[in-house]
Amino acid sequence: MLALLAAICASVGVVSHLAMNSYLTAQIDSGLHEAAMRSFGPKGPPPGSSTGLPSPSVSTTIDSGGPNPLDTRGQRPGTIVALFADGADASSAVVQNDGSTLPLTAADLLLVQGLDPNGEPTDLTLSSGHYRLAAYTTRTVQDGMLVAGLSTTERDSILRSLNLVTTTVSVAGLGIIGLAGTIIVRRSLRPLDELSAVATTVASLPLESGEAAIHVRIPPLASQPGTEVGEVGVAFNNMLDHLTRAFAARHAGEVKVRQFVADASHELRTPLTSIRGYTELVLLSERLSPAGASALRRVDSESRRMSALVEDLLLLARLDEGQRGEAADTDLTDLLMETTQDSKVASLDHRWSLQLPEEPVSVHAVESEVRQILINLLSNAAKHTPAGTHVRVSLTAADGVAELAVEDDGGGIPDEYLEQIFTRFSRADPARASSSGNSSGLGLAIVEALAQANGGSVTVTSVPGRTRFTLHLPTV
Numbered sequence: 001m002l003a004l005l006a007a008i009c010a011s012v013g014v015v016s017h018l019a020m021n022s023y024l025t026a027q028i029d030s031g032l033h034e035a036a037m038r039s040f041g042p043k044g045p046p047p048g049s050s051t052g053l054p055s056p057s058v059s060t061t062i063d064s065g066g067p068n069p070l071d072t073r074g075q076r077p078g079t080i081v082a083l084f085a086d087g088a089d090a091s092s093a094v095v096q097n098d099g100s101t102l103p104l105t106a107a108d109l110l111l112v113q114g115l116d117p118n119g120e121p122t123d124l125t126l127s128s129g130h131y132r133l134a135a136y137t138t139r140t141v142q143d144g145m146l147v148a149g150l151s152t153t154e155r156d157s158i159l160r161s162l163n164l165v166t167t168t169v170s171v172a173g174l175g176i177i178g179l180a181g182t183i184i185v186r187r188s189l190r191p192l193d194e195l196s197a198v199a200t201t202v203a204s205l206p207l208e209s210g211e212a213a214i215h216v217r218i219p220p221l222a223s224q225p226g227t228e229v230g231e232v233g234v235a236f237n238n239m240l241d242h243l244t245r246a247f248a249a250r251h252a253g254e255v256k257v258r259q260f261v262a263d264a265s266h267e268l269r270t271p272l273t274s275i276r277g278y279t280e281l282v283l284l285s286e287r288l289s290p291a292g293a294s295a296l297r298r299v300d301s302e303s304r305r306m307s308a309l310v311e312d313l314l315l316l317a318r319l320d321e322g323q324r325g326e327a328a329d330t331d332l333t334d335l336l337m338e339t340t341q342d343s344k345v346a347s348l349d350h351r352w353s354l355q356l357p358e359e360p361v362s363v364h365a366v367e368s369e370v371r372q373i374l375i376n377l378l379s380n381a382a383k384h385t386p387a388g389t390h391v392r393v394s395l396t397a398a399d400g401v402a403e404l405a406v407e408d409d410g411g412g413i414p415d416e417y418l419e420q421i422f423t424r425f426s427r428a429d430p431a432r433a434s435s436s437g438n439s440s441g442l443g444l445a446i447v448e449a450l451a452q453a454n455g456g457s458v459t460v461t462s463v464p465g466r467t468r469f470t471l472h473l474p475t476v
Contacts, residue, residue: 002174325366340374369453402473
């Protein structure tokens with residue numbers, strides 16, 4: 001708005017300057033005509049000029065030694081009159097403030113003599129200042145030319161004053177309008193600051209899962225219908241109400257699903273245990289055909305896999321409900337040595353290396369949960385990489401944080417899977433899929449849930465030939 005007003009002020013200033021300049025110049029041009037007529041005194045002007053001057057007869061003699069034929073009586077100060085005749089010296093006079101006259105300099109005469117009698121009045125800069133001059137032809141002298149001029153000092157002074165006043169008023173007006181406009185706009189848009197604050201608060205709420213209630217709202221003063229900002233506030237509050245209801249419905253559904261999974265897992269443990277027990281009993285006590293023994297061993301294997309799945313589901317259900325053991329100071333170094341040794345024995349076709357710090361590293365966490373994290377990370381590296389893969393396990397501690405890394409040189413994880421790798425029941429690309437097909441898709445979800453429950457985090461980076469899982473836990 002200020003830029004638009006500035007453009008308007010500039011346009012008004014330019015138009016005012018041009019209009020005033022045109023008006024004052026027209027007055028000067030009219031004065032030039034009168035000065036030309038007065039320059040011949042009571043005998044009257046020269047006859048038949050091209051500018052429409054009257055033509056009473058007058059005889060004028062111009063020579064180098066004779067009197068000045070130009071009459072300057074009645075001319076105002078700053079007036080220039082000059083008469084040029086072929087073969088004779090030019091006569092000129094510049095009227096001074098006290099009524100006396102001075103001739104034009106030779107350089108000024110050359111400039112004035114070059115004027116066109118048939119042309120328009122012209123602005124020229126002479127030795128004594130700025131003038132507007134006009135040339136007229138006369139028949140009283142052979143090839144004679146009369147030049148009349150008036151000083152433009154008054155006109156230029158008026159134009160400068162007009163420009164100064166216009167600029168001063170415009171700048172002052174723009175300053176006042178800018179200050180008042182800023183105050184008015186800030187006051188009228190103040191509700192938007194409250195709306196922005198509420199939006200920032202909502203953006204920082206943990207709405208990913210759980211009971212994601214939104215308790216903040218736009219204040220009543222900023223959500224009054226009738227203004228644009230008020231309408232936005234009302235719409236924003238309606239949106240928050242809708243989101244709150246949707247999150248409440250989603251949370252209720254999640255609670256029901258978790259309760260169902262927990263109940264189903266509890267109910268499945270007993271029959272699965274019975275199946276495994278009877279299968280082992282038949283295999284040990286009965287003589288079976290090779291096909292029958294193979295089938296029962298397959299039943300036993302699948303029942304064990306299903307039991308492991310049920311135990312994982314029960315663990316996640318307990319974590320969702322907040323059912324955990326007591327946290328205590330746990331030696332992460334010993335746990336890592338034990339779990340890595342177990343993984344070496346379980347996966348002899350992989351190459352394992354362990355790097356530990358010189359000093360033991362302790363964390364304040366639930367020992368069984370930390371052990372489960374380590375077991376899942378190491379078994380994940382073994383199950384999802386081909387034989388001969390080198391798995392490097394390292395532990396460091398700095399700035400109150402323990403960093404445990406499990407890195408392998410397998411085929412890597414596709415980028416599209418990295419975004420959902422910690423999601424429940426997600427399965428990797430065949431490049432890292434388990435050869436045995438026993439992956440439930442819950443191992444890494446359990447790792448993330450247990451890490452967060454113990455105040456830590458887990459991340460993954462992967463490129464072909466290098467996959468690295470990093471666990472961070474606060475140290476004691």
